[in-house]
Amino acid sequence: MSAWAMPTTAGPTDESTHQVQRVLGDLVQGAETLSALIVALGERARLIDISPALSERVAGVVQAMGLDLSTVSPERAAQLAGLGGGLLAQSANLSARPEAPETWNVVDASVLDGLGAASAPFAVQIKDAVAPRLEGLSRRLSGEATILDVGAGVAALSVALATVFPTARIVGIDVWEPSLARARANIEAAGMAESIVVRRQDVCDLADRDHYDMIWFAGPFIPADVQPQALRQCARALKPGGWLLYGAFAGHDPLSDVLADLRTLRSGGPVLDDEGIASQLGAAGLVQVTPIGVQVGLPSRIVAGRRG
Numbered sequence: 001m002s003a004w005a006m007p008t009t010a011g012p013t014d015e016s017t018h019q020v021q022r023v024l025g026d027l028v029q030g031a032e033t034l035s036a037l038i039v040a041l042g043e044r045a046r047l048i049d050i051s052p053a054l055s056e057r058v059a060g061v062v063q064a065m066g067l068d069l070s071t072v073s074p075e076r077a078a079q080l081a082g083l084g085g086g087l088l089a090q091s092a093n094l095s096a097r098p099e100a101p102e103t104w105n106v107v108d109a110s111v112l113d114g115l116g117a118a119s120a121p122f123a124v125q126i127k128d129a130v131a132p133r134l135e136g137l138s139r140r141l142s143g144e145a146t147i148l149d150v151g152a153g154v155a156a157l158s159v160a161l162a163t164v165f166p167t168a169r170i171v172g173i174d175v176w177e178p179s180l181a182r183a184r185a186n187i188e189a190a191g192m193a194e195s196i197v198v199r200r201q202d203v204c205d206l207a208d209r210d211h212y213d214m215i216w217f218a219g220p221f222i223p224a225d226v227q228p229q230a231l232r233q234c235a236r237a238l239k240p241g242g243w244l245l246y247g248a249f250a251g252h253d254p255l256s257d258v259l260a261d262l263r264t265l266r267s268g269g270p271v272l273d274d275e276g277i278a279s280q281l282g283a284a285g286l287v288q289v290t291p292i293g294v295q296v297g298l299p300s301r302i303v304a305g306r307r308g
């Protein structure tokens with residue numbers, strides 16, 4: 001953090017500088033609170049063993065926030081700790097290494113697992129809120145569907161999809177070996193080796209044709225310059241009438257909108273509004289393009305397109 005070293009003279013302080021200082025103080029408190037909550041969730045999930053003194057202080061922060069973790073299941077606590085920890089680590093990387101290239105090259109296991117945890121709730125949303133709006137998709141998914149997870153990461157979403165659609169077969173592809181190694185272990189640990197396979201493959205080299213009922217496309221993580229080619233390959237890999245779901249971050253007010261764009265940029269993907277995504281899907285030959293907002297902890301959206 002030497003780039004941020006304090007100068008010896010601070011210069012004049014006007015009203016707007018005071019305001020920045022106040023906001024900064026509040027935000028630092030927010031970051032500290034989030035860290036304490038993540039530790040408390042980790043402890044609840046029995047993922048970490050901390051000293052009694054630290055445990056007491058962290059519990060004090062949770063209590064002061066008016067939260068009660070005693071009813072949160074250890075499994076859910078682990079998922080929430082991963083989600084918070086992953087996003088906190090990603091945002092800390094922005095301030096610590098703003099010069100780092102905007103590409104997905106994360107090796108920190110907590111960020112990989114955290115972003116995986118963040119994507120897992122999409123599975124239930126797809127079943128309950130997305131598929132019912134897309135012609136024929138619920139029917140396909142309730143049978144022996146084939147699903148492709150593009151940008152499968154640590155396979156948290158693949159595992160969640162296999163849980164929600166137990167008769168489906170899922171193929172996950174990714175180019176990032178640190179994630180693939182974790183994905184294989186996670187699939188094994190979940191006892192899902194029968195229904196999920198992951199392979200190291202660039203989506204641009206996808207050779208499958210007329211094969212999938214649904215393709216999940218991890219929009220924020222697939223580099224902008226390869227997306228047109230990637231989406232063309234995916235369109236060909238769908239069965240006629242199958243659906244591609246392009247997942248993207250979203251906001252719900254001016255600040256969360258720009259934060260969603262920032263998160264997308266730092267994850268390596270293109271910053272696109274719904275129209276921009278829709279035009280990419282159209283250029284790949286997909287029709288019936290439909291944007292759908294979803295709530296998965298972080299505000300997100302899906303833009304769906306169908307193979308005619």
Ligand SMILES: C[S@@+](CC[C@H](N)C(=O)[O-])C[C@H]1O[C@@H](n2cnc3c(N)ncnc32)[C@H](O)[C@@H]1O
Nearest residue numbers: 116119151153154155156157174176202203221
């Ligand atoms: C962070 S993951 C999304 C989280 C994931 N659903 C999970 O459960 O972990 C997105 C992935 O897209 C992958 N990716 C980026 N470019 C790709 C490409 N050209 N082909 C396949 N995967 C790619 C990245 O390596 C990254 O692992």
